Amino acid sequence: SRTGLAPVARLTATAERIAATRDARHRIELPAGPQAREDEVTRLAASFNAMLGELEESVTARRRLVADASHELRTPLTALRTNAELLARADRLTDAQRDRAAAALGRQLREVTTLVNDLIELARDEEPRPLVEQVRPAALLAHAVGAAREHWPEITFTSDVDQDATGLTVPGVPARLTRLLTNLLDNAAKFSPAGGPVDTELRLISGELHLTVRDHGPGIAAGDLPHVFDRFYRAEAARALPGSGLGLAMARQIARAHGAELTAEAAPGGGALFRLRIPAH
Structure with missing residues (x-):
């Protein structure tokens, strides 16, 4: 009985390891070689591995999206902060400089708004x-x-x-x-x-x-x-x-x-x- 349930024990251990580490890269070791049998438990383990592959791909894609988004947002947010700090000292600026900084601030706000809206749209996987x-x-x-x-x-x-x-x-x-x-x-x-x-x-x-x-x-x-x-x-x-x-x-x-x-x-x-x-x- 212990030998027959060994694949189930490996599947359970893998699931527990993923739950503890939140690392979807783990896989269940499948029997190989001429003595390997294609029974119900082996098919279940193969299906579980396929599910883990899809999960890992999804997690990787979302992490990449977050990393790319943070990289793209860094530059416009820095520019926004610079122009906001510049306008905070508006009494030291000429009218032309103040108008130019205000126009740049409005343009950058629109760009950031568009970028954030696009990111929200991309985060949705399907249409309502x-x-x-x-x-x-x-x-x-x-x-x-x-x-x-x-x-x-x-x-x-x-x-x-x-x-x-x-x-x-x-x-x-x-x-x-x-x-x-x-x-x-x-x-x-x-x-x-x-x-x-x-x-x-x-x-x-x-x-x-x-x-x-x-x-x-x-x-x-x-x-x-x-x-x-x-x-x-x-x-x-x-x-x-x-x-x-x-x-x-x-x-x-x-x-x-x-x-x-x-x-x-x-x-x-x-x-x-x-x-x-x-x-x-």
Whole structure:
């Protein structure tokens, strides 16, 4: 009986060790070699190891998010404190210096607010189910392009919607899908030259809605392409531009929460192309 229950004892000991140390890197040693048997207890131990692997990955991702967030917040918070201390001595400043410090303080407050809101959104793993409804991607795209034209008047936005895709609906949270499209359009506008076009298309292809956003900027370097959706990742060409490096990470998270897939590729003739594939029901 003791020999037969030995794997259960190892499983229990591992669970107790993880509970005591909060370290999900521990694993249960599985029998190996030609004499190993695939019985119920072994399968249970293998499933427990798989669960521990998922737990470790989740914990690692959250720790990385906290570490990255603290790193990104440190600089704007230092700048906020500096300008606040400067305004505290406003009687020693000229009117121009006071106005410049106040404007910088307001700009930095907006940047920190946006960064914190983005972090809160990224910390959510799924969309709230009560807010899911049937939405028309064509209408969402038209709304997002209209808002982008107002926000980026120097950029020409074009929209080409396939007739077959006009009336199709998909389940989703309208505000979140609109945020996804807004992030893609803002990213494209940011890298487009003044007066340059940003092209959007919506097509029904093999039972999927393909929504593309294409700019005519410098494109994405081959070394940056695998990392464009990483949190806080900023390519060398983007480090001088405004933004926190969270927009595309948030866009992909929203896409996956809706059962869609967002990819990036080099556009023919130059520029970057982002493709959102949405299952059409």
